[in-house]
Amino acid sequence: MDFFGELYLRSTLPFLSESVTAREVDYLARAFADLPGPGPVVDLGCGHGRHAARLQASGPLAGRVIGLEKDALSLSMRRPGFPVVRGDLRALPFREGSLSGAYAWYSTLFAFTDEEHVHILRELARAMRRGGRLVFQTVPHERLAASPDAAFQRGLPGGGVLDEESHFDAATGRDVGRRTLTLVDGRVLHASYAIRYYPLADLAGLLESTGFSISWVHGGLDGEPLTHLSADLIVGAVLRDG
Known part of the structure; x- marks a missing residue:
């Protein structure tokens, strides 16, 4: 996806x-x-x-x-x-x-x-x-470098659950993560991302x-x-x- x-x-x-x-x-x-x-x-x-x-x-x-x-x-x-x-x-x-x-x-x-x-x-x-x-x-690159690992789970207003985890590599400047969204209708959406921070x-x-x-x-x-x-x-x- x-x-x-x-x-x-x-x-x-x-x-x-x-x-x-x-x-x-x-x-x-x-x-x-x-x-x-x-x-x-x-x-x-x-x-x-x-x-x-x-x-x-x-x-x-x-x-x-x-x-x-x-x-x-x-x-x-x-x-x-x-x-x-x-x-x-x-x-x-x-x-x-x-x-x-x-x-x-x-x-x-x-x-x-x-x-x-x-x-x-x-x-x-x-x-x-x-x-x-x-x-x-x-x-800012420095902010992510100070806390390179992130993970959270939260409920969405109206139902559904969002899960995400990511890791920032200060050497490459890339924050790579995966997000999963479970919707109230039972569908599960998930995908990976990589965002560059200079x-x-x-x-x-x-x-x-x-x-x-x-x-x-x-x-x-x-x-x-x-x-x-x-x-x-x-x-x-x-x-x-x-």
Whole structure:
């Protein structure tokens, strides 16, 4: 089973509260508040559109947001009010220089091989205009290295049980895990995943090599500095000229 399909949607959706979404949307609105030009901004891996629907409705990105999502179930459950394209991060269905910006949440950009991550960022550089802005959230490498093993079991609201275990290899920067979801109808969904977490210096090098330069780094939604205790690594980058 594909991890980023029904399993991911049904195991994460119950825990994405409206208050958490509102805080993330507020951050994104601030991050794009001074974005120049009239071009669209794409929500990379928009899922059911919890960010895109709000940003499209009001604020500095009102009327400018396009969703991109590969999973058919997520698209069928998406919130109304914003246009969406079904597509793959590795082959963006956008014309060269057509985007003013893009954003991605929850390590969406880094669920592939290192070579594919380079390709994805180059695809973004192709589709974005010069000076365009990229904002993404992931988890600091140091935080995972400090607690490399994780395992939990929790009940889902409305029934069902979620089990997950993972191990982070600091040498490779990969968090490898397996998630199992037992639904109330008796179905059992399970799949493995491997997500790449880069040290900040390596991430900066990756962005520089694909045409981007880091504009800011935050350790949380209030714009606080990144420290070894930060739960988030949020990066704002700009596509350079030339």
